[in-house]
Amino acid sequence: MSTSPRLESVKHSWGHDEIGxxxxxxxxxxxxASCEVARHPHLAHHPVIIGTGSRSVVSTANYEARQFGIHSAQSLASAHRLCPQGVFLPVDHQYYSMVSRRIFDQLRTLTDHLQQVSIDEAYVDVSGIVYQWKGPVAIARWIRQRVWDVAHVTxxxxxxxxxxxxxxxxxxxKPNGMLLIPASRNEEFIHMFxxxxxPGIGPATAKVLHQYGISTVQQLSELSVTQIQDICHSSSLAYYLSEASHGISRRKVVPRKPEKSISEERxxxxxxxxxxEVxxxxxxCADDICLKLRSKQLVARTITVKVRFADFSYRTKSFTCPSPxxxxxxxMTYAFPLLCSLITTDHSAVECDRPLRLAGLSVSKLSAQAQTAIQPELSLETSQAPDHRFLEKSSQAEHVLDVIKTKYGDNSISFGLSPQIKLEHGEVMLKHEDHQE
Ligand SMILES: [Mg+2]
Incomplete structure (x- = not known):
């Protein structure tokens, strides 16, 4: 859910001048929540809250649920209290990613000047196609209809x-709306917020500005660049904020940024x-990450394991594999020993040294599958190198799992833990980087 401010006072027509x-x-x-309603149409008009586990937080709530005071990042326990009749569903990232791909692939048929900034939002620069249409509003109408047609979400x-x-x-x-701000009214519009x-004014900067009596964009716009710089101690930020306060932005739509890492934590x-249990x-997490890698036709080289302890301190360890x-x-052949070395000093332990709150993985050094030769490993710095026939068969099985998960959701099937990859951390020596806080 977006945390940007919403003002009823700006929800009106600002004019019809589309030029520029x-x-x-x-x-x-x-x-x-909309994706869940799309695949379970009987949930339409019911409060739907996405997030799982009594200690987790609300990821998304539909507008029916928001009427009960439910919002993102709220604890699920509070959400249950506020809306006991709500439909609480687990997060199914694979499914939402698939819907997202379907939507944005469709929008890219309009123009490739599309910058996707998250799973559910994108900027589109229509300057190159605006004359083929009857203006940007007509394009926006087409987009809204196409999104509904392909995914049944608004x-x-x-x-x-x-x-x-x-x-x-x-x-x-929001929700399900469209707002045109004519270029001549940018400043008047942003002054209301x-x-x-x-963007760029986080809670810390906002607090400092408030100490100077600056709480609205209009008040910010009345300051000179020098005055803003005196407050925020950064000339580049001061120039940026000064321009933004007048409704000016120089950011350009940058089509498709290459992905740098994929992570999953629970x-x-x-x-x-x-x-x-850990x-x-x-x-x-590994199953989910690798499904994403395969569906995006990427390969990875570096693994980072992360654990957060009950006292909220955390440790991470990374390792770059010999092969993508x-x-x-x-x-998991590499992640298990890394994980074990983070959570226990006793090689034969079945218990971690300290209680854990969260664990996760991320993979980085990504490259396109088509452009990366995956070499069989000739040697590994392990005393128990992975069995290649086993890995090959596992890889085939994973492809079958992909098909099932895509159809029935990511909780529909998973591997059990195989004894063949239950390496104890003492058996494998990996060169890695360790980080802790
Ligand atoms: Mg959204």
Missing amino acids: CSILHVDMDAFF CSVGIASNMLIAKLASTNA PVQSV TFTQDTTSLA KTLVQH FTSSRYL
């Missing part, structure tokens, strides 16, 4: 002359010291 308004910000409405679209205003416009057009609606239902959870991979079996 070639930036569209497209944002799905309550995306995860979206909101902000239409403006720059990315800053387009984003604020879409947020304030509190300072924290400007919180335990209860803090745990059970090594088996391994099972990390195995599930897409197989979760392969990933």
